[in-house]
Amino acid sequence: MADDFEFADKVPPSFDSAGNxxxxxxxxxxxxxxxxGLLLIFLVGNFVLYTYAQKTVPPRKKKPISKKKMKKERLKQGISAPGE
Structure with missing residues (x-):
């Protein structure tokens, strides 16, 4: 009766402890x-967006300097402010 089973003495590969x-x-x-891979994709994507933004977005406008600050700067440089 034991000879009836063809695979009785073989162990399935998933249960083989000495497997490769x-x-x-x-x-x-x-x-x-x-x-x-996700980190690399994130970094490459950020670099691409940064270079695209550098080419397309116009530079930010500088805040106007107040007259008081301009007067102080001119006095520091030794140039007299007009009207004095």
């Missing part, structure tokens, strides 16, 4: 590659 370790992927390696 290189057949499956290491879960830690998969997570590392996934996180590294």
């Amino acid at each position: 370790a290189s057949k499956g992927f290491n879960p830690g390696l998969i997570v590392l590659l996934l996180v590294g």
